[in-house]
Amino acid sequence: MTAPQVEVLLQTILSGLLLGGLYALIGIGMTLIMGVMKIINLAHGELMMVGMYIAYVLFSTFHIDPYLSILVAAPALFLLGVFLQKFLINPVMKVDAIIPENQVILTVGIGMVLANIATIIFSSDYKTTPVDYATKAWYLSDIWKTSPIEISLSLPWTVSFCCALAITGGLWFFLGKTDMGKSIRATAQDKDAALLMGVNVEKMRVVTFGLGSALVGSAGCLFIPIYYLYPDLGGQFTLTAFVITILGGLGSTVGAIVGGLILGVFESLTSTYAGMGWAPVGRFVIFLAALIFVPQGIMSLFTRKRFGK
Amino acid sequence: MKKYLPLLIAGILALLPLIGLSSYWMHILILVIMWSVIGMAWNLLGGYCGQVSFGHAAFFGVGAYTAGILYNKTGMSAWWGLPASIVVVALFALLIGYICLRLKGPFFALGTLAMGVILRVTAENLTTITEGDLGIMIRERTWIDKTYYFYIILILAVASFFVVKKVIESKLGYYFVAIREDQDAAESLGINTTFYKTVALSLSAVITGLAGAFYTNYMGYIDPKIVFALHDISIVTIMVVMVGGVATFWGPFVGAIIMVFLAELIRSIPKLGAAHHTFFGILLILIIIYLPNGITGDNPKLKRLLRMGKTT
Numbered sequence: 046m047t048a049p050q051v052e053v054l055l056q057t058i059l060s061g062l063l064l065g066g067l068y069a070l071i072g073i074g075m076t077l078i079m080g081v082m083k084i085i086n087l088a089h090g091e092l093m094m095v096g097m098y099i100a101y102v103l104f105s106t107f108h109i110d111p112y113l114s115i116l117v118a119a120p121a122l123f124l125l126g127v128f129l130q131k132f133l134i135n136p137v138m139k140v141d142a143i144i145p146e147n148q149v150i151l152t153v154g155i156g157m158v159l160a161n162i163a164t165i166i167f168s169s170d171y172k173t174t175p176v177d178y179a180t181k182a183w184y185l186s187d188i189w190k191t192s193p194i195e196i197s198l199s200l201p202w203t204v205s206f207c208c209a210l211a212i213t214g215g216l217w218f219f220l221g222k223t224d225m226g227k228s229i230r231a232t233a234q235d236k237d238a239a240l241l242m243g244v245n246v247e248k249m250r251v252v253t254f255g256l257g258s259a260l261v262g263s264a265g266c267l268f269i270p271i272y273y274l275y276p277d278l279g280g281q282f283t284l285t286a287f288v289i290t291i292l293g294g295l296g297s298t299v300g301a302i303v304g305g306l307i308l309g310v311f312e313s314l315t316s317t318y319a320g321m322g323w324a325p326v327g328r329f330v331i332f333l334a335a336l337i338f339v340p341q342g343i344m345s346l347f348t349r350k351r352f353g354k
Numbered sequence: 355m356k357k358y359l360p361l362l363i364a365g366i367l368a369l370l371p372l373i374g375l376s377s378y379w380m381h382i383l384i385l386v387i388m389w390s391v392i393g394m395a396w397n398l399l400g401g402y403c404g405q406v407s408f409g410h411a412a413f414f415g416v417g418a419y420t421a422g423i424l425y426n427k428t429g430m431s432a433w434w435g436l437p438a439s440i441v442v443v444a445l446f447a448l449l450i451g452y453i454c455l456r457l458k459g460p461f462f463a464l465g466t467l468a469m470g471v472i473l474r475v476t477a478e479n480l481t482t483i484t485e486g487d488l489g490i491m492i493r494e495r496t497w498i499d500k501t502y503y504f505y506i507i508l509i510l511a512v513a514s515f516f517v518v519k520k521v522i523e524s525k526l527g528y529y530f531v532a533i534r535e536d537q538d539a540a541e542s543l544g545i546n547t548t549f550y551k552t553v554a555l556s557l558s559a560v561i562t563g564l565a566g567a568f569y570t571n572y573m574g575y576i577d578p579k580i581v582f583a584l585h586d587i588s589i590v591t592i593m594v595v596m597v598g599g600v601a602t603f604w605g606p607f608v609g610a611i612i613m614v615f616l617a618e619l620i621r622s623i624p625k626l627g628a629a630h631h632t633f634f635g636i637l638l639i640l641i642i643i644y645l646p647n648g649i650t651g652d653n654p655k656l657k658r659l660l661r662m663g664k665t666t
Contacts, residue, residue, distance in 0.1 A: 085460045087464075137642055143401065146406040149406070149460045151642045151643075153592075157589070325471070329475075332468055
């Protein structure tokens with residue numbers, strides 16, 4: 046490979062990693078909900094869309110920076126998630142029906158309503174937040190003067206990636222070190238045992254759904270400086286989140302991070318070398334490959350050896 | 355009496371065009387019957403076999419595109435797409451089944467959903483075969499009058515009704531229900547669950563594909579965003595069955611009537627037309643919470659609710 050080709054490849058992989066960091070944040074939200082409640086939230090992308098519209102409204106009326114709007118969007122989405130779980134999903138989990146996937150179909154209904162309400166309020170035009178740093182970039186040669194190859198990265202992508210890292214770190218601390226985080230993990234592992242240990246399972250479910258929604262809402266705020274926004278955007282991100290969850294292994298947080306990064310890099314590679322239109326197909330090729338070759342998720346490759354002993 | 359009810363209803367429907375309905379009403383009737391065909395197909399897989407598919411648009415679209423590509427590339431009449439789609443859709447169903455039937459429950463649902471999206475994106479990008487976003491137009495319509503189309507879809511509907519009824523009342527149907535109720539238990543009783551799930555999926559897919567091929571002929575225009583639509587095909591299919599009645603013979607028909615009329619009603623109200631997904635979503639949420647087995651499936655419950663409404 047010649048030097049320019051290496052540059053393109055490295056550039057592609059790096060921007061893929063940045064994208065993957067954001068994907069991981071979306072995936073973690075879904076994986077949390079899946080682990081604790083054992084249902085797939087098909088309104089996940091739509092919740093992200095709501096978060097993005099909150100950031101958009103704050104930017105266009107009060108000129109608040111999209112990154113700062115996380116502080117508004119995350120609590121708002123938390124409340125929305127709590128509301129959905131308490132008044133819609135919880136009652137359905139108790140209903141006895143022929144089709145066991147009722148809750149999944151319910152989340153589809155919720156997603157439809159959210160997307161349609163957004164269309165009515167904001168019309169289906171494409172919206173952006175034209176921040177002044179949107180097109181800024183930083184170069185490798187700024188830091189390393191004598192570098193043999195040149196790599197440039199978009200500034201907002203980098204900031205978003207760092208924010209995603211910070212949020213993931215915060216979540217890791219919450220789940221690992223606090224009492225409530227431990228209760229959530231206990232509920233995910235074994236609902237009945239957690240109940241016997243005095244964990245308020247109902248409350249944990251509500252909190253988890255709120256937390257998952259808040260995570261995906263803040264991912265939306267991180268996405269909006271670099272992405273455009275329209276009401277039907279949710280569906281594709283729901284699918285992305287699902288692919289990440291399958292790739293990383295169901296209910297595994299670390300898996301979701303690894304899965305998100307892999308997906309980001311792969312998608313970036315497909316759009317560089319096969320054309321933009323094929324990027325969604327690349328996403329699903331990964332999905333199918335994961336289903337056929339590593340049905341337990343990426344993380345199972347590392348844990349299998351331990352079981353063998 | 356109950357035994358002849360299907361024939362009676364088919365007979366009444368067959369006589370309907372004779373009373374001179376307007377073209378618009380014929381269109382509504384054709385849509386109702388087409389949706390009940392798709393609903394019956396979904397019900398076979400989702401209602402009886404318990405494998406909830408979110409990607410029936412995949413089969414619908416493949417059927418529609420088989421007819422469209424056949425017409426566009428070889429110049430044959432698009433009606434040949436109906437027999438051709440049986441073969442093509444069956445092959446696709448085997449492939450999709452091979453991949454997706456490894457998944458259980460909600461994961462199967464999402465796997466099929468992803469399949470629908472993959473096929474849509476592929477159809478958008480393979481411009482040499484599918485004409486991409488331009489879509490395929492059937493330039494010569496076979497008939498102007500809608501009556502012929504009505505009889506064709508009616509024959510299709512009656513045929514699929516009897517196929518579904520025969521399958522469900524045979525041994526196969528009991529296998530399906532056993533798989534739905536408890537897959538592991540069914541497996542332990544010696545039922546080859548993967549095989550029977552594939553059978554259910556293929557049968558369901560073929561019927562949906564036939565409806566798709568009919569759609570190409572009837573509408574005369576297809577493009578990837580219409581025939582592979584997630585909300586307007588896959589989700590509406592589920593809604594037709596959920597509203598009408600899961601795992602009942604008449605559910606899809608009842609559901610199709612309600613959904614098509616509701617869609618037309620909402621669309622005809624000015625300003626509310628854009629909100630039809632909201633109404634569908636709210637209806638779906640209400641149905642799942644209050645009548646989880648649909649109007650036909652929860653008939654006793656519905657009657658009780660209505661009576662309570664009257665007394666209080």
